[in-house]
Structures are given as C-alpha cells and as structure tokens.
Amino acid sequence: MINVSHNVARSQELADQISAFLAAGNSIKELAPGETGLIENKPIQRPSTYKKASKNLNKPEVKEAPEPSEYLKRINFNRTERHKAELAGSSFFNGKCANHGLSQFQIIADRHYCTECRKESARKTDIKRKQRYAMFRSQHAQNAQINAHK
Numbered sequence: 001m002i003n004v005s006h007n008v009a010r011s012q013e014l015a016d017q018i019s020a021f022l023a024a025g026n027s028i029k030e031l032a033p034g035e036t037g038l039i040e041n042k043p044i045q046r047p048s049t050y051k052k053a054s055k056n057l058n059k060p061e062v063k064e065a066p067e068p069s070e071y072l073k074r075i076n077f078n079r080t081e082r083h084k085a086e087l088a089g090s091s092f093f094n095g096k097c098a099n100h101g102l103s104q105f106q107i108i109a110d111r112h113y114c115t116e117c118r119k120e121s122a123r124k125t126d127i128k129r130k131q132r133y134a135m136f137r138s139q140h141a142q143n144a145q146i147n148a149h150k
C-alpha cells in the first residue's frame with residue numbers, strides 16, 4: 001500500500017525548496033539527456049605538435065668533430081712544400097691550387113702563387129690593358145676627326 005498523501009507532501013516540500021532556491025538568486029540548468037551536471041575532470045592533453053617540438057628540443061645536439069677543410073689541407077700542404085723548396089734553395093715548388101690542382105708554385109717574397117693562376121691573371125690583365133688601349137685609340141681617333149672638322 002502506497003501512502004499517496006505523504007508523496008504529495010514530499011513533492012510540495014521539494015517545490016517549496018526549489019522556489020526558495022530560485023528566490024535566493026540561483027538558477028537551475030536543465031540537463032540534456034545523458035548529462036550529469038558534473039564537470040568532468042579530464043586530463044588536459046597537449047597538442048601532439050607541442051610534444052614533438054619539445055622532444056626535438058630536448059634531443060642532445062650531436063656535434064661532429066670539424067674536419068679540416070679542403071682549404072686548410074691545401075694551405076698546410078703548400079706550406080710544407082714551400083719549406084722544402086726553401087731548404088733546397090729553390091723558389092719553385094709543386095703546390096696545390098684550388099683551380100689547377102697540383103701545379104707549380106713560385107715563391108715571391110713572403111708569398112707564393114700558382115704559376116698557372118698567375119699566367120691566367122696576367123693574360124686577363126693583358127686583355128683588359130689591350131681593350132683599354134683599343135678604346136683609348138678609337139676615342140683618340142674620334143677626337144682627332146672632330147678636331148679636323150673644326
């Protein structure tokens with residue numbers, strides 16, 4: 001047997017409590033089906049990209065021992081060869097040139113040069129000098145013509 005009047009009284013009591021609750025300035029949120037009304041305390045997941053980046057940052061940098069550059073190898077080789085030549089009283093030695101590989105070097109004062117490079121640069125200088133001279137000649141000839149017409 002169910003005591004109906006008691007249940008009605010209970011619901012009336014609940015209704016009064018809700019009214020008092022709302023009167024106090026509170027609000028009631030209607031829950032969607034399945035909602036518990038509790039804030040789920042999910043662990044905050046970092047974006048995967050952040051994880052990747054931090055992993056890379058933490059990775060120790062592998063520093064390779066710097067290998068002597070080709071330039072340094074060449075310089076040291078030439079220094080040794082030059083020294084040998086000097087001991088032998090010669091101003092020529094076989095050195096390594098960046099452009100010509102193994103070629104003859106000439107010692108001039110405290111420096112030494114690849115003779116092939118010097119030939120090339122001399123040729124270039126010669127061409128430039130000839131071009132300048134040719135330009136000067138033609139300019140001179142034009143001036144002479146202009147002057148002749150005056």
Ligand SMILES: [Zn+2]
Pocket residue numbers: 097098099100101103114115116117118
């Ligand atoms: Zn050279």
